Amino acid sequence: GENVEQHPSTLSVQEGDSAVIKCTYSDSASNYFPWYKQELGKGPQLIIDIRSNVGEKKDQRIAVTLNKTAKHFSLHITETQPEDSAVYFCAASIGMNGNKLVFGAGTILRVKS
Amino acid sequence: KAGVTQTPRYLIKTRGQQVTLSCSPISGHRSVSWYQQTPGQGLQFLFEYFSETQRNKGNFPGRFSGRQFSNSRSEMNVSTLELGDSALYLCASSSQGANEKLFFGSGTQLSVL
Numbered sequence: 001g002e003n004v005e006q007h008p009s010t011l012s013v014q015e016g017d018s019a020v021i022k023c024t025y026s027d028s029a030s031n032y033f034p035w036y037k038q039e040l041g042k043g044p045q046l047i048i049d050i051r052s053n054v055g056e057k058k059d060q061r062i063a064v065t066l067n068k069t070a071k072h073f074s075l076h077i078t079e080t081q082p083e084d085s086a087v088y089f090c091a092a093s094i095g096m097n098g099n100k101l102v103f104g105a106g107t108i109l110r111v112k113s
Numbered sequence: 114k115a116g117v118t119q120t121p122r123y124l125i126k127t128r129g130q131q132v133t134l135s136c137s138p139i140s141g142h143r144s145v146s147w148y149q150q151t152p153g154q155g156l157q158f159l160f161e162y163f164s165e166t167q168r169n170k171g172n173f174p175g176r177f178s179g180r181q182f183s184n185s186r187s188e189m190n191v192s193t194l195e196l197g198d199s200a201l202y203l204c205a206s207s208s209q210g211a212n213e214k215l216f217f218g219s220g221t222q223l224s225v226l
Contacts, residue, residue: 031212032212036217041219042219043203043217043218043219044156044203044217045217046215046217049214051212093212094158095169096211097168097211098144098161098163098169098211099144099146099161099169099205099207099211099212099213099215100146100158100169100171101158102158103155103156104155106155
């Protein structure tokens with residue numbers, strides 16, 4: 001079935017450094033790839049997304065890249081801050097009718113000050 | 114604009130009971146999706162409703178059901194609860210298209226004893 005693999009499962013960085021999280025998806029028909037940040041006791045928050053007709057998208061310190069040929073997409077956070085500490089999930093769309101996402105297992109990001 | 118609202122925030126039930134969870138989507142959003150989040154299985158898609166009709170369905174047993182009302186509010190029901198149903202149940206809303214941005218609520222934490 002459809003699957004998204006996410007790496008690493010945990011990531012510790014020093015404040016000010018960059019963090020990169022990578023995902024691989026299996027369904028070649030997937031065309032929408034969102035990233036979510038989840039803090040303790042809260043629901044996932046959409047932080048950035050990209051569609052298959054775009055290779056890269058940036059929003060301030062956050063960027064996402066997509067390689068459709070390799071079925072890879074990545075989240076890049078620059079100049080990390082302690083408040084970036086959270087669990088990050090990648091996801092890929094399934095099907096063309098409606099809104100159905102398959103999620104990666106998540107990455108725990110710790111930013112040390 | 115108010116976000117996605119889920120009630121109740123916490124629930125404790127015993128095996129064999131049934132439970133109903135409620136979700137109010139963002140105003141103007143007509144699609145409501147439900148996800149189950151557990152430490153072992155991560156985020157898994159349950160179903161999606163649009164215009165009071167189930168548009169997509171995940172791989173969960175028939176004990177899990179849902180419905181959507183004419184005002185787009187949605188409920189999900191789990192009958193004959195099992196210990197393994199303990200999870201955070203998340204509702205997400207989106208506008209009417211396909212592969213649109215999903216916005217999550219804070220979830221209902223269900224504990225089955």
